[in-house]
Amino acid sequence: AFQQQKEVMLKSSPADLVTETDQRVEKILISAIRDKYPQHKFIGEESVAAGERLELSDSPTWIIDPIDGTVNFVHRFPFVAISIAFAVNKQTEFGIVYSCVEDKLYCAQRGGGAFLNGEPLHASGQEDISRCLVVTEIGAERDDLALSTMTSNIFRLLKLPVHGVRALGTAAVDMCQVATGGADAYYHIGMHCWDIAASALIVQEAGGVVMDTDGSQFDMMSRKVIAASSSAVANRIAQVVQAFPCRRDDEDPSKSLCGAASN
Numbered sequence: 257a258f259q260q261q262k263e264v265m266l267k268s269s270p271a272d273l274v275t276e277t278d279q280r281v282e283k284i285l286i287s288a289i290r291d292k293y294p295q296h297k298f299i300g301e302e303s304v305a306a307g308e309r310l311e312l313s314d315s316p317t318w319i320i321d322p323i324d325g326t327v328n329f330v331h332r333f334p335f336v337a338i339s340i341a342f343a344v345n346k347q348t349e350f351g352i353v354y355s356c357v358e359d360k361l362y363c364a365q366r367g368g369g370a371f372l373n374g375e376p377l378h379a380s381g382q383e384d385i386s387r388c389l390v391v392t393e394i395g396a397e398r399d400d401l402a403l404s405t406m407t408s409n410i411f412r413l414l415k416l417p418v419h420g421v422r423a424l425g426t427a428a429v430d431m432c433q434v435a436t437g438g439a440d441a442y443y444h445i446g447m448h449c450w451d452i453a454a455s456a457l458i459v460q461e462a463g464g465v466v467m468d469t470d471g472s473q474f475d476m477m478s479r480k481v482i483a484a485s486s487s488a489v490a491n492r493i494a495q496v497v498q499a500f501p502c503r504r505d506d507e508d509p510s511k512s513l514c515g516a517a518s519n
């Protein structure tokens with residue numbers, strides 16, 4: 257499907273795309289898992305987009321992004337992933353991120369370490385922000401408040417200075433680079449639980465730190481995250497990065513969206 261012509265549909269903005277493949281991959285995953293575990297619950301990006309209620313209960317729940325990096329997929333930019341997390345009692349027990357074009361399988365089980373194609377992963381442990389390579393995303397928001405906040409965050413980080421800022425176009429693969437040590441930090445405002453539920457556990461199991469952008473405990477529904485090589489780097493980024501107003505994933509969808517629309 258990556259090489260084929262695609263029919264592209266829009267969701268929350270002109271940059272928030274979905275294709276028939278996103279929907280089909282999610283249906284394949286959910287039906288196969290439901291056949292084996294009929295009592296389990298699901299939070300799927302495209303099921304939610306089609307109107308299903310987003311609720312993380314204590315029940316065993318699969319949190320699925322069938323294609324993370326749909327804009328990349330549409331353009332054949334070779335960073336496209338499937339992200340699957342499994343949570344019980346609201347705690348992620350295992351996470352899988354498969355970067356399809358690269359054929360890289362990142363995975364982690366709580367307390368069992370993190371792996372890339374079977375090889376153990378370790379975060380860099382870097383504690384000096386001025387020696388960090390930082391990954392982030394611009395996301396699908398195109399309102400002035402979100403864009404000015406995102407670009408001023410990048411400006412402030414570059415002025416610290418940090419070694420560099422990168423964005424692969426898939427939050428899940430971005431965050432996995434912190435687990436490999438290839439990046440020292442990732443931060444993002446506006447992503448969804450399905451983008452980062454799996455990769456957050458992969459970073460933690462690789463010895464990294466995951467928290468909210470305000471320095472509080474990580475909450476996969478808050479739509480704000482920092483993943484870093486160390487607490488020192490995570491806290492330094494929390495001092496510099498500002499968030500724009502964002503409706504939580506588990507809030508009533510009738511409430512306003514991210515950015516200026518939330519005024």
Ligand SMILES: O=P(O)(O)O[C@H]1[C@H](O)[C@@H](O)[C@@H](O)[C@@H](O)[C@@H]1O
Nearest residue numbers: 323324325326393395396426427
């Ligand atoms: O490709 P998606 O599953 O929609 O996730 C994207 C998201 O749409 C975009 O806004 C950015 O946040 C990317 O980092 C996500 O991976």
Ligand SMILES: [Mg+2]
Nearest residue numbers: 321324325451
């Ligand atoms: Mg995604």
Ligand SMILES: [Mg+2]
Nearest residue numbers: 301321323324
């Ligand atoms: Mg997706």
